[in-house]
Amino acid sequence: MVTLFLTEERKSAMHRFIVLGICSFLPFATTLFASEQNCQQTSFENNSASNNAYASKDWWNAFWTNSEGWGEPNGRVMSVIESLDGSKQTISIVDIGAGNGRHSILSLLRLFEKRIPKSHFTVHCFDYSKQALEKLRAYELPKWLHLVTHEADINTLSADRVPKADLLLLYGILEYVEDKNLSYVLSLAAQTLHIGGYLVVVTLVQGPGALVIESETTRDPEVYTQYLAHLDGLKFVDTPTVTARPDRHDLGKGYPEDHLHYVFRSLLKK
Numbered sequence: 378m379v380t381l382f383l384t385e386e387r388k389s390a391m392h393r394f395i396v397l398g399i400c401s402f403l404p405f406a407t408t409l410f411a412s413e414q415n416c417q418q419t420s421f422e423n424n425s426a427s428n429n430a431y432a433s434k435d436w437w438n439a440f441w442t443n444s445e446g447w448g449e450p451n452g453r454v455m456s457v458i459e460s461l462d463g464s465k466q467t468i469s470i471v472d473i474g475a476g477n478g479r480h481s482i483l484s485l486l487r488l489f490e491k492r493i494p495k496s497h498f499t500v501h502c503f504d505y506s507k508q509a510l511e512k513l514r515a516y517e518l519p520k521w522l523h524l525v526t527h528e529a530d531i532n533t534l535s536a537d538r539v540p541k542a543d544l545l546l547l548y549g550i551l552e553y554v555e556d557k558n559l560s561y562v563l564s565l566a567a568q569t570l571h572i573g574g575y576l577v578v579v580t581l582v583q584g585p586g587a588l589v590i591e592s593e594t595t596r597d598p599e600v601y602t603q604y605l606a607h608l609d610g611l612k613f614v615d616t617p618t619v620t621a622r623p624d625r626h627d628l629g630k631g632y633p634e635d636h637l638h639y640v641f642r643s644l645l646k647k
């Protein structure tokens with residue numbers, strides 16, 4: 378399936394749109410994900426998660442016991458949420474691989490720190506880490522924000538467990554979806570959206586010099602572009618981007634501390 382998409386023309390198109398400058402986002406990409414323009418690191422330093430196999434469920438449980446996550450939510454996700462406010466009485470957000478809810482709960486709390494939103498928000502956070510869900514449930518939430526936590530593995534998630542959404546977030550989770558499940562997960566995401574709803578897909582991808590690690594599946598970005606372009610009823614809001622991002626933390630197993638990631642970012646609307 379993957380190779381089907383990789384004609385020579387597509388490969389060179391992919392290389393054209395890979396941004397090689399370290400943290401030198403295109404002006405367009407800067408607006409796209411404004412809060413990450415300061416080259417925010419995906420740092421795992423100073424936590425004891427590394428005693429378990431990197432990115433295993435136990436590792437994530439240890440991570441969420443010891444870490445507050447990655448800080449500020451992404452600027453573009455926040456502006457999508459802001460644009461939805463007031464469009465209905467209750468807005469539904471589904472966040473799969475939610476972690477501490479950085480892009481759902483924390484975005485909302487940040488956005489509406491000093492004013493009350495016009496809508497109520499119901500946020501469904503899915504994660505297979507009990508510790509992440511515990512962290513979420515510990516938040517003190519305002520009346521207009523209702524949280525529902527779901528313990529679930531994305532690789533075995535059935536469609537009937539996922540409620541309809543005005544915004545569906547797949548932010549930093551597709552790396553953990555097995556190849557055989559990718560098409561299913563993306564079509565489930567598309568089905569889940571209400572008409573007019575948004576899908577955010579942000580994930581690590583392959584690129585020149587990128588770290589390759591067995592527990593995280595980094596795919597050719599063109600795979601995502603092609604899958605997403607063919608999702609029923611969804612259209613890209615703008616062209617997906619791929620950005621190089623340096624990182625530094627201990628991965629164990631002799632992997633280099635200093636390494637490079639590439640991040641694929643896209644926004645679609647139904």
Ligand SMILES: C[S@@+](CC[C@H](N)C(=O)[O-])C[C@H]1O[C@@H](n2cnc3c(N)ncnc32)[C@H](O)[C@@H]1O
Nearest residue numbers: 437474475476479504505506530531548549553
């Ligand atoms: C890189 S973090 C992203 C967290 C959050 N979305 C953010 O942007 O800050 C990945 C999250 O996915 C969860 N995760 C990893 N593999 C998973 C799986 N197979 N099923 C469900 N959740 C998973 C981890 O527990 C972790 O909370």
